[in-house]
Amino acid sequence: MSQLRLYRHPLSGNAHRVELFLSILGLEAELIDVDLLHGEQKQATFLAKNIFGQVPVLEDGDLTIADSHAILVYLANQYDHAHTWLPIEPAGAAEVQRFLAVSAGPVAYGPATARLINLFDLPLDKTRPIDVAHQLLSTLEKHLRQRDWLAAEYPTIADIANYSYIALAPEGGVSLEDYPHIQAWLRRIESLPGFAPMQHSAIGLAA
Template identity: 60%
Template sequence: MSTITLYRHPLSGNAHRVQLLISLLGLNAEIVDVDLMQGEQKSEAFLSKNPFGQVPVLEDGEATLYESNAILVYLASKYDPLRQWLPTEPGNAAEVQSWLSVAASRVANGPAAARLITLFGADLDAERCATISLDLFTVMETHLSSRDWLVGDHATLADVSNYAYIAHAPEGNVSLADYPNIRRWLARVEGLEGFVSMQKSAVGLAV
């Protein structure tokens, strides 16, 4: 097995989803913290790994990958022979891809963005972020009323990709109090063998 290295920041939900899947898959990986406060992500050395200057970045042998959801697909495709995390059945496969898109759009523009405002002073529209978050949570609450997981009958990349920023939504003043199904789903993710939590946030640089 090749050597896996994950470049991350401990407060980044995008990086956490990759670290979480690595742990759930039982893989050994070197975790390298990138000092975003000092602009390390914009250094020449880091830009050679990701020209967008963002975490996470994954190195696996000769492969260097960035964009968290793409990394999830890569890891599940290479290291999960049973295809639990990335189903091959067309319907479930499409649903997982839909939830990866949700993570990259509604979650990113809703609870993740709201968290950037409250914790890091990002110049974003708090009301818009809250509206996007609550619209998303309303849909998820109904979706999870008759199922334990976002797709199928077991955890998949859909759950891994959406967990962190939803679990940390209260840090962006977006309450989960009215969404018991979502809270139960978060608890199920946290109960998975190999689960690792994301560090509690403190004032710092937007990630």
């Protein structure tokens, strides 16, 4: 097996979803912290790994993959030989992709953004991201009433991609109290073999 190296920030939800999936797959990776607060991700050395200057970035031997969703897809295809985390049949793969888009859309612009504003005490209006967060959570609450997982009858990378920032929503002032089915879904993910929790802090950076 090639040497895996993950460039990350310990408080980044995007990085955590990759760390979580690596742990669940039983893969060991060297964790390399990127100093986002001092702009290390915008320096030429890191931009050579990801032209967008964002974490996470995964190196697998001589191969470099940037973007958390792209990394999840790569890891599922490369290391999950049972093809359960990313179904290979078209309908199942499409359903997973639908929820990867949710992670990149309303999750990013809702609970993730609200958390970012809180962590940095940014002088921005948090009303909009909190509204987006609750609209999303209301939709997912209904979706999870009759099912255990987001995209299939078993856990997939769709669940991994959406977990971190939804679990961290309270750090952005978004309560999960009114969403019992989402809370139960979070607990199911946290009960998976190999689950790795994310560091919590009132000071840091979500990237």
